[in-house]
Amino acid sequence: MIPGPFLLYLGHSDDPVAIKTSRGLAEFRRVDCIGEFRHDDCPLTLGLPRMGMDEAAAAGARTLVLGIASAGGRLGPDLVADAAAALESGMNVAAGLHERLRKESRLVALAAERGLQLFDVRDPPEDLSVGKGYPRAGRRLLTVGTDCSVGKMYSTLALTRALQARGVAADFRATGQTGILIAGEGVPVDAVVSDFISGAIERLAPARDDNGWDLIEGQGSLFHPSFAGVSLGLLHGAQPEALVLCDEPGRAHMRGIPGRPTPGLADTLERNLEAARVTSPQVRAVGICLNTSKLDRDEALRLCARTEDELGLPCTDPVAFGVEAIIDRLLCVEPSTPATIASR
């Protein structure tokens, strides 16, 4: 477990998408976040007190979280210098970048000298095995998407909290760096050796018999030419009873692939249901989450209503309108009842 409270790193970022890990912690573990660290050229804020390294350590911060996405996941000289400063101030350092903290000898030496720790959140477990797809007990929901970064993590967390608020046992199962930092555990599925994708998820959400739910954070999209393999292995390993489809309307192209249009909602859902049946024959779709942050409220409401009508599933923006309608749908159908959009 990574010791809190946290100092959240924004660095020199001027791209709101690039600070999504820091923002996720500020949003979902605010009570554990003591402040934010940013350089003078950073125009962004999470609304936390701005602090220097020494100041944060003095205020009780125990770990600096490098919660940003750098170009290519690199740990450049800026980041190393700031991480070193954090260690010198007496804080641990956590990061989820492709380049690992433990590969930087300067940081390793400093941490050893001060008795501090480096946390590479993207390190997968070492003893993974291949998935088997054998039916396992428990109720599982997976978020799937038209694309990367459309709100799957946010939706999964919102659904988890809504279930818990109704007194239903529910656990968020993290598959990406931000989710893992929020949950304190999880599997960074994109860093797993490809033979073990589904096996990693079978281990992340093992059989359970308390009638509670595992809500598994999806990744990528079956239609994304970079990451569809991860998405499919995750889907098979999750063996989900329920799918929630996530989308950001109005996106000009698939993330990172200029010129490639995003797929339609109905196609995405149908392809995911079809693929999910390999390990979960009774899988059903229970709702749609749209990230409507770029629309005004009336437009967003109209879009949700129209989508609901077109696909016959509750549709909401979890940030703006909550997820209660999806929870109603999720809980009102017995797990053994097949109900897909195809069979409507």
Next chain:
Amino acid sequence: MIPGPFLLYLGHSDDPVAIKTSRGLAEFRRVDCIGEFRHDDCPLTLGLPRMGMDEAAAAGARTLVLGIASAGGRLGPDLVADAAAALESGMNVAAGLHERLRKESRLVALAAERGLQLFDVRDPPEDLSVGKGYPRAGRRLLTVGTDCSVGKMYSTLALTRALQARGVAADFRATGQTGILIAGEGVPVDAVVSDFISGAIERLAPARDDNGWDLIEGQGSLFHPSFAGVSLGLLHGAQPEALVLCDEPGRAHMRGIPGRPTPGLADTLERNLEAARVTSPQVRAVGICLNTSKLDRDEALRLCARTEDELGLPCTDPVAFGVEAIIDRLLCVEPSTPATIASR
């Protein structure tokens, strides 16, 4: 490049499937194979002279190939002892197991002392990047399957040779350990970090403009709950113009998953075509390869004829009947003409 000639290792194996890497080399690079090494309890043979380590080295063997699949890909004490003996006799050692030769300090020390090399064929390239799915020049064929180990590598090699025999430029692109040992290069796609599956294949078969073919060895199956993620990323990265479906009729269950039936040919083909269209909208199926080694010749011929009739594609056993009908189909259709089983 791994120096030949090779001594092929059978060890203590009594399972013909477990020695498939050694058998692949004996089959496709026979001229480079000087002998086979087996212990007295091994009832198998590749039809090569049986040799001890010293004897093989004296006969000119330069590398012992540990061409067997051990339980869990482990490098147990038996294998380490035999690899050490090979080094002591003056041979390099190559293996494609999950556990790496270079993790065995005894082997590393011996190799250094004698100026010999250890080849871990399953090490992926270190500088992979994510796939992008941008259209790229060149003609590519991918073998896909109902299951693992149904003959995809064999079929891909047979198709490559048949094209070459007609004077068409054609290269076999290996994605598994046996294929890599046969080709002398390739990418072990199941060992790649999952973010890079499609990117690894884009690099394995880059754009080409000589009107020649890349014939890419498929892996796994979209229906295999252990490996479908690998299969899908491979399919997207391959961006194939043509698919050949491989199957072993009569298999009782999917490989490694007792109780799970293998999928049907038509379903498998349709699902692969549908998924392939994400990066290759004009993809077409050009043939079916059946491994009929467990049937008699008349049964095999009848099955091929019936399958051909049912799916409207040339169907053959590449070992028993060659692949000329598939090559005819492949070469008689222009690459821009869509022709799928769905549009027949």
